[in-house]
Amino acid sequence: MMLDDIGGMATGWLIAALALGIAELVVPGVFLIFLAVAAAITAALLVAVPGVALPVQLLSFAVWSAVAVAVGRRWYRDFPVTGGDARLNDRTARMIGSVARLETAIEHGRGRVTIDDGSWPARGPELPAGSAVRIVAVDGGVVVVEAED
Structure with missing residues (x-):
């Protein structure tokens, strides 16, 4: 069967399918x-059996x-969409629990820590530069650290 023989109704259903998909x-x-x-599927029916009445x-x-819809509802019931990571767009929350290196020593409770490609002010116990630390909290723009065991 040539494409010209399909007729306008199948094309109309395909356009409807495309519009609904968009x-x-x-x-x-x-x-x-x-x-x-x-x-x-209705368009495919018209391609397979041309001349099907509109009703x-x-x-x-x-x-x-x-x-x-029934298949889709069952699919979503059996395979629910998870909410994802609640901290996805919260960089500071994602830092908590990670391990980093002190860029400068923590003296008098203050220092700097390198996290990924940035340098952050840090607060924590007295530690020498280069020490591994675990980030336990973020207070404003300051990371709170403790010595990594």
């Missing part, structure tokens, strides 16, 4: 992707929409 990207979490799948096409879309 809408899902713009408005995430609305389950429009399942309707897009149903529209694509049958609409029935096909409705049935496949229900099936796709």
Whole structure:
């Protein structure tokens, strides 16, 4: 079968599938992707069986929409989307528990520590430069450290 023989209705359903897929990207979490799948299956039906009447096409879309949503709901129930790391965009919170090296000695409770590619002011017990320290808290822009065992 040549592409020209498919007809306008299959193309219309493919355009609907594409539009619903794009809408899902713009408005995430609305389950429009399942309707897009149903529209694509309806288009495939028209390619396989040309000349299907419009009421049958609409029935096909409705049935496949229900099936796709049911399968999707079951998928999300069986494989829930996790919330991810709550500290993802909080760099200071992500530092807590990590080990770093003192850039300068901690004298009178103050010093500097190298973390990744930056230098941070540090507060903690008296320690020589180069000591390994564990970050236990972040107070404003100052990291609170303790000696790493």
